[in-house]
Amino acid sequence: MDRHPSLQLLKYSYQSAVAWCQEHGWTDLFIEQxxxxxxxxxxxxxLPLPTEGLQLIELPVALSPQQRRLQMWALAIALVTTGLSGWLQSLFPLVIGFSCCALLIAAQEP
Structure with missing residues (x-):
């Protein structure tokens, strides 16, 4: 894939930015900083595109199957470690569960 390196560090997709620009009449879209x-x-x-507008464009976008799977795993881990923590009367399973969930959610970010 021959993508621009800064596209990987952007929070919003390029398609969302193009759609917002077309909808609001902005021209000559480019990436800087x-x-x-x-x-x-x-x-x-x-001018930089307003983040509020890009957030509204990004909201209706459905999650990919991989993101959905990672979120289901995070939910399952959270439920299991919560029950295990109550059964063992220890906070250690919650710490492990929180760490695993944090890693799974972070894996979804570009």
């Missing part, structure tokens, strides 16, 4: 920049309607200077 790990942010999306474009020219607003009638503007002569590029």
């Amino acid at each position: 790990y942010q999306y920049w474009a020219f607003p309607p009638g503007g002569v200077m590029p």
Whole structure:
């Protein structure tokens, strides 16, 4: 895959940024300092795209099967370690469960 290196560090997808720009009339989308920049309607200077707009575009996007599977694993681990912690009357299973869930959720980030 020949992708731009900064695309991997961006929080929002490029397709979402393009869709937002087309919807709001912004032009000449580009990436600078790990942010999306474009020219607003009638503007002569590029501005960073507002994160509020990109958040609204990203919300309806469904989770991929891998992300769904990782979230189900995190939920299962949380439930099992909670029950195990109560049964053993120890906080250690919760610490292990929290660590595993944190790693699974972090694996979903680009």
